[in-house]
Amino acid sequence: MTYATAPILRRRLAPLVLLAMVTVLALVGCGNLGEFDEEGVARQAERYYAEKYGDNAHVVDVWEDRSYALFGYQSSGRAFCTMSDGQTVLVDFEDGVVGDNRQQDEVTAAYEQRFREELEGCCERLGDAGCDVASVTVNGVPLEEDGFFEGCISTYYWPEDPAGEKNGEVETTVEQSASFFYARYTGDDSFFEQEASRVSLGVPYVKIELSGADADYADGFPTDVPETPAWVAPIEGACRALLPLTDGDTETRVVVYQGGCRDGVPEDTDAAVLSDAENGKLGELSPFDDSDTGADDIGSWLIVEWFPVGKGVYVTSDECGVRLRTGDVELETVESPVSLEELQESGSLERFDEREFAPGAFEAYSLAVAPDLFARLPESVRDKGWFNIRLAYDNQDPQTGLAELGVTPGGLAPTLYRVEKNPAAEDVDSAPPYEVIAMRTETLANGFQYSEPELFADAPTLLVRM
Structure with a gap:
C-alpha cells in the first residue's frame, strides 16, 4: 500500500467503521432490556399485594419500563405488573415494590384535602396580616374545587398495550399513567407519615391573588416595597406546615399577584397588554433555589420591586x-x-x-x-x-x-x-x-x-x- 492509496482505503473503510460503531451503540443502548428476574418480580408484587389488601390476586403480565437512549431503548430498572383484578403494581429491581395504583383516587383526594386545609389556614393568616385574598389556585384549579392533584402525585407512565408490543404487534405510542402508593390508606392521618419518604407531589404551583397590606400598587407596578412584605410570613408558614407530607423535601412553588389582575391585565386599565407581561406580580417562592436567602427550608423568594436607574x-x-x-x-x-x-x-x-x-x-x-x-x-x-x-x-x-x-x-x-x-x-x-x-x-x-x-x-x- 502506497501513501497515495492509503486515503482511498480509509475512505472505503470509514462507512464500515461507522456502521460498526452504530451497531455497538445500538446494542449498548438496549442490551440490558429483559435482563431481570421476571418470576421474582412477579412474586414480589403478589406478596406485597396480598399483605397490603389481603387479596390473592396474581400477576397476569409484566412490562419492563424503558427509556429511549441513543439508537435504542434501555431499561429503567423497574417493571409494571398487571394484577388479575386489573390494578398495577410497580416494582423496582433494586429497591423492591414502589407501590400500586388501587387506591390512587382516594389517596389523591386525601392529599388534596390536607393541602387545601393548610392553604385555607394561610388565607386566614393573610387576613390577619391585613391582606384580602381574591383567589387561590393550585395547578390552575381553584382551591375549593377537586382535582388539582389529579395526575400529579407519584405518577408513572407506561404503554397502553404493553402485552401487544411484547408479542411483536404494532408498537403503540399511547401511554397510560397512574399514581402509585406503598402504604394502605384507611382514612387515618398516619398514612401521610408512612408515605412521606416515598411520595412526590409533583411541585404544586400555587397562585395567590391578594390586595391590602403591601399589595396595592398603581398599575400593578411595585415600588418602595418593604424589606419583608406582610404576605411573606403567612405563605412561608403554610409551606413549612406542608413539609411533613414530603418528609421535609420542599416542593411547593407559590406565586403572588396583586388582586384585580385578570390574565396579567389589571381590570382598571385600558392598555392592550398580553398575559405574559405578568402585571401585578408581587413575588415568588421557588423550591428549587438556594436556601440561604431567608426562606431556609422551603426555598428562596423573589420580591418584585421596580426602582429607577x-x-x-x-x-x-x-x-x-x-x-x-x-x-x-x-x-x-x-x-x-x-x-x-x-x-x-x-x-x-x-x-x-x-x-x-x-x-x-x-x-x-x-x-x-x-x-x-x-x-x-x-x-x-x-x-x-x-x-x-x-x-x-x-x-x-x-x-x-x-x-x-x-x-x-x-x-x-x-x-x-x-x-x-x-x-x-x-x-x-x-x-x-x-x-x-x-x-x-x-x-x-x-x-x-x-x-x-x-x-x-x-x-x-x-x-x-x-
Whole structure:
C-alpha cells in the first residue's frame, strides 16, 4: 500500500467503521432490556399485594419500563405488573415494590384535602396580616374545587398495550399513567407519615391573588416595597406546615399577584397588554433555589420591586434568591461603540424592518451591577456569574432628555435595544457583526416597554436608545 492509496482505503473503510460503531451503540443502548428476574418480580408484587389488601390476586403480565437512549431503548430498572383484578403494581429491581395504583383516587383526594386545609389556614393568616385574598389556585384549579392533584402525585407512565408490543404487534405510542402508593390508606392521618419518604407531589404551583397590606400598587407596578412584605410570613408558614407530607423535601412553588389582575391585565386599565407581561406580580417562592436567602427550608423568594436607574429606565430582579434595591444596579451614559448607520448597514437591524427608529434620540448606556453586589448574592448565582432581571422603559419620562433633543416620543419609538457582539460573525461571513435584542412590542399596564435580560458580574450590558 502506497501513501497515495492509503486515503482511498480509509475512505472505503470509514462507512464500515461507522456502521460498526452504530451497531455497538445500538446494542449498548438496549442490551440490558429483559435482563431481570421476571418470576421474582412477579412474586414480589403478589406478596406485597396480598399483605397490603389481603387479596390473592396474581400477576397476569409484566412490562419492563424503558427509556429511549441513543439508537435504542434501555431499561429503567423497574417493571409494571398487571394484577388479575386489573390494578398495577410497580416494582423496582433494586429497591423492591414502589407501590400500586388501587387506591390512587382516594389517596389523591386525601392529599388534596390536607393541602387545601393548610392553604385555607394561610388565607386566614393573610387576613390577619391585613391582606384580602381574591383567589387561590393550585395547578390552575381553584382551591375549593377537586382535582388539582389529579395526575400529579407519584405518577408513572407506561404503554397502553404493553402485552401487544411484547408479542411483536404494532408498537403503540399511547401511554397510560397512574399514581402509585406503598402504604394502605384507611382514612387515618398516619398514612401521610408512612408515605412521606416515598411520595412526590409533583411541585404544586400555587397562585395567590391578594390586595391590602403591601399589595396595592398603581398599575400593578411595585415600588418602595418593604424589606419583608406582610404576605411573606403567612405563605412561608403554610409551606413549612406542608413539609411533613414530603418528609421535609420542599416542593411547593407559590406565586403572588396583586388582586384585580385578570390574565396579567389589571381590570382598571385600558392598555392592550398580553398575559405574559405578568402585571401585578408581587413575588415568588421557588423550591428549587438556594436556601440561604431567608426562606431556609422551603426555598428562596423573589420580591418584585421596580426602582429607577435614570433616563426613564426601571429595573427589578427576575430571579428567586436575588433581591435588588436602589443602588444595586447602575446606568451610565457612554460613548457608543457603534452608530445607528453602522448597525443598519451591517444588517444587524434587518429583523426590525417593521420597527420605527428615532435617529435623533440615539444614545448609548452601560447597565452594570454595583461592585459589591455579587458578594451578597447566593452562592449558586455567584458561581454562574449572572442573574435574570426585568427592564422597563418609560420614553415619556422627562429624565430621558428627549425634549431637549427635539424628539417627541410615541408608542415604541424611541425604545431600548441590547447590543452585543455576534459570536457567529467570526465563523460565518454572512452573519451580522452585532446581535441586537429589542424590547417587547407589548407593554406593561402602565404603558412602559419591557424586556427580560440578564446582568453579568464581569461585563456591563450595552443598551442603545434609538
